[in-house]
Amino acid sequence: MFVQEQQEIEVRIRAYCAEQGIPLNEIKWSALPFSGEWGISTSFFAAAAAEARSGKSVNVPQRAQEIAEQAAGLIRNVAGIARVEAIKGYLNLYFETPIYARRVVDAVLEQGRDYGRGAPKGERVMVEYAQPNTHHSFHIGHARNVVLGEALARLVEFAGFETIRASYPGDLGLGVITVLWAYNKFYKGQEPQGVHERGQWLLKIYVEATALLEPKENETPEEKAQREAYEAERREMYRKWDAGDPEVRALWQMTREWSLEELRDILRLLDVKIDVWFFESEVDEPAKQIVEELIARGIADDERPSGGAVIVKIDEKLGLTKEKYRTNVILRADGTTLYLTKDLALAKIKFEKFGVDRSIYVVDVRQSLHFQQAFAILRLMGFPQAEKCYHLGYGFVSLPEGAMSARRGRVVLFKDVIDDAVRRALAVESAKAPDLDEEQRRQVALQVGLGALVYSMLAVDNNRDMVFDVDQALSFDGRTGPYIQNAHVRANSILRKAGQIPQQAAFTHELTAHEVTLIDLLARFPETVQQAAGEYRPLVMANYAYDLANAFHSFYHSVPVLQSESESTRAARLRLVAAARQTLANALALLGITAPEVM
RNA sequence: GCCUCUGUAGCUCAAUGGAUAGAGCACUUGACUUCGGAUCAAGGGGCUGCGGGUUCGAAUCCUGCCAGAGGCGCCA
Numbered sequence: 001m002f003v004q005e006q007q008e009i010e011v012r013i014r015a016y017c018a019e020q021g022i023p024l025n026e027i028k029w030s031a032l033p034f035s036g037e038w039g040i041s042t043s044f045f046a047a048a049a050a051e052a053r054s055g056k057s058v059n060v061p062q063r064a065q066e067i068a069e070q071a072a073g074l075i076r077n078v079a080g081i082a083r084v085e086a087i088k089g090y091l092n093l094y095f096e097t098p099i100y101a102r103r104v105v106d107a108v109l110e111q112g113r114d115y116g117r118g119a120p121k122g123e124r125v126m127v128e129y130a131q132p133n134t135h136h137s138f139h140i141g142h143a144r145n146v147v148l149g150e151a152l153a154r155l156v157e158f159a160g161f162e163t164i165r166a167s168y169p170g171d172l173g174l175g176v177i178t179v180l181w182a183y184n185k186f187y188k189g190q191e192p193q194g195v196h197e198r199g200q201w202l203l204k205i206y207v208e209a210t211a212l213l214e215p216k217e218n219e220t221p222e223e224k225a226q227r228e229a230y231e232a233e234r235r236e237m238y239r240k241w242d243a244g245d246p247e248v249r250a251l252w253q254m255t256r257e258w259s260l261e262e263l264r265d266i267l268r269l270l271d272v273k274i275d276v277w278f279f280e281s282e283v284d285e286p287a288k289q290i291v292e293e294l295i296a297r298g299i300a301d302d303e304r305p306s307g308g309a310v311i312v313k314i315d316e317k318l319g320l321t322k323e324k325y326r327t328n329v330i331l332r333a334d335g336t337t338l339y340l341t342k343d344l345a346l347a348k349i350k351f352e353k354f355g356v357d358r359s360i361y362v363v364d365v366r367q368s369l370h371f372q373q374a375f376a377i378l379r380l381m382g383f384p385q386a387e388k389c390y391h392l393g394y395g396f397v398s399l400p401e402g403a404m405s406a407r408r409g410r411v412v413l414f415k416d417v418i419d420d421a422v423r424r425a426l427a428v429e430s431a432k433a434p435d436l437d438e439e440q441r442r443q444v445a446l447q448v449g450l451g452a453l454v455y456s457m458l459a460v461d462n463n464r465d466m467v468f469d470v471d472q473a474l475s476f477d478g479r480t481g482p483y484i485q486n487a488h489v490r491a492n493s494i495l496r497k498a499g500q501i502p503q504q505a506a507f508t509h510e511l512t513a514h515e516v517t518l519i520d521l522l523a524r525f526p527e528t529v530q531q532a533a534g535e536y537r538p539l540v541m542a543n544y545a546y547d548l549a550n551a552f553h554s555f556y557h558s559v560p561v562l563q564s565e566s567e568s569t570r571a572a573r574l575r576l577v578a579a580a581r582q583t584l585a586n587a588l589a590l591l592g593i594t595a596p597e598v599m
Numbered sequence: 600g601c602c603u604c605u606g607u608a609g610c611u612c613a614a615u616g617g618a619u620a621g622a623g624c625a626c627u628u629g630a631c632u633u634c635g636g637a638u639c640a641a642g643g644g645g646c647u648g649c650g651g652g653u654u655c656g657a658a659u660c661c662u663g664c665c666a667g668a669g670g671c672g673c674c675a
Contacts, residue, residue, distance in 0.1 A: 033618065045656070062655095090618065312672090395605085464612085490635060546623095577634095598635095
């Protein structure tokens with residue numbers, strides 16, 4: 001934001017240090033850590049320590065303070081700097097607030113929705129997320145995946161990357177076949193009405209089927225015979241599916257579509273627009289080709305002649321002596337492909353067909369070894385993009401009563417949580433905003449309910465496991481989505497009453513600490529976007545959004561806007577409120593949370 | 600056996616080598632005839648799992664333990 005001034009100061013400090021023979025490396029600026037103060041600071045410990053290492057006998061903290069004092073002397077008369085201080089080895093620069101306040105607020109209002117957007121980086125990135133299996137219903141664990149992936153996609157896009165959103169549902173495998181078998185045997189021809197009813201029904205069938213197929217303790221000979229008969233039927237179903245039996249394929253297509261309909265509805269609810277759909281069933285053939293390619297190129301070893309599988313000895317091929325990536329099977333002895341094989345084929349498609357430079361996988365952390373192996377094999381295959389493949393793993397979501405288990409039907413369905421969230425939001429809303437019409441009330445309740453849920457999932461670092469507690473996830477008080485949305489609503493409310501936003505304002509009034517804190521945060525938004533995107537961490541933006549809302553709420557309470565003491569102060573504060581509203585909206589948008597006008 | 604992640608206030612979590620380790624929830628107290636109280640202001644609450652080390656400086660990096668979770672060639 002203040003690049004020119006900062007550079008001028010750096011030049012002076014560098015020139016001085018060079019003259020004095022002080023070994024100064026880089027000058028790292030950071031924001032002043034004092035609340036209500038606005039400026040930047042740097043420290044000289046590194047330079048002092050370097051002197052100490054070079055043989056001079058110096059007390060490092062003392063020497064750092066000396067250098068800071070001397071540096072402070074150089075900056076007494078720089079335009080835009082109101083005050084300079086050297087303290088405890090730090091050099092603190094306090095900004096001249098009228099100049100900077102105006103500059104920040106003008107920039108936000110000029111750029112509007114684009115405030116904070118990074119310059120194009122000339123790189124294409126694909127974010128793969130939303131990979132639930134079909135023939136199940138969408139639960140709260142899947143929601144963490146989608147919420148995280150969407151926030152990440154929005155962040156990298158806004159930061160300047162050309163971004164492609166990809167979904168990769170698992171639409172084949174034993175779980176899918178199990179549902180087909182049970183449906184065909186017990187429910188053939190039936191079909192519940194309603195998108196979510198159908199999706200959830202498939203899960204019920206799966207749970208029932210699993211119970212029938214699982215060995216029980218102390219089972220009687222009859223029970224055992226029954227179970228084995230079922231098992232044989234399921235195997236037969238798998239065989240028919242594999243052989244492309246038209247009837248089984250049609251059944252598969254129909255039920256698969258039920259699941260995908262539900263998935264699409266949930267994505268629509270979360271405002272997720274997937275650009276490219278990959279299906280596991282569609283990469284099966286390319287995967288088999290990859291196997292041949294890897295054998296031909298000497299990367300994979302074919303042990304089929306001796307009754308084995310096709311394997312890649314990754315460590316050996318990379319020349320590693322210590323066990324790291326180990327050895328992995330890429331084709332079973334029976335000639336069928338595996339998850340890893342398909343991911344290799346899919347990566348090749350991403351690189352070659354979609355021209356992806358950088359590939360991010362938002363997948364459960366339990367698969368981190370799998371992705372390390374996949375990336376290592378991609379390196380062996382010579383893809384330069386392999387270096388820019390990144391697995392964003394996230395901890396799994398469990399329930400207060402223990403791990404979720406689709407097999408046992410012990411899951412919390414996303415749809416149920418959302419319905420609950422809307423109910424709760426409606427209850428609060430009818431007390432807080434009684435004059436909304438029915439349609440608007442419904443819409444706001446959905447925005448607020450979703451805001452609470454989404455924020456609760458983004459406010460925990462991705463590598464941590466999470467226990468999903470409904471009351472906590474759907475809380476509207478404190479550090480929550482609705483708290484941030486409410487700041488936006490309040491800002492909006494002031495501006496609505498004001499009628500219009502003044503075209504310009506000089507910030508010449510005495511700024512309160514609350515105003516300074518708020519403007520400081522607004523100024524930091526662009527760099528926060530870059531940090532969050534660069535580290536692939538939506539949490540960084542989630543924290544920022546809360547801090548900004550918090551600063552606004554405090555400002556709101558203690559600083560009058562519409563009843564400011566003078567017209568010029570009123571104009572400045574109105575523009576500040578407008579800038580805060582805009583930045584809150586931009587930050588929320590990056591998290592995938594809508595910013596309502598009223599609530 | 601090997602590898603990865605986690606351990607911070609009563610609870611849920613921030614803080615990725617810098618200044619006095621911060622929020623929310625819960626608890627106590629105060630603030631609506633004034634821009635919306637889904638809010639604000641204030642208070643108590645800490646051996647950052649334990650021991651060593653590196654550094655001017657460590658919750659953060661290294662190392663050894665302890666505790667929890669996860670992963671490790673024909674599941675996905």
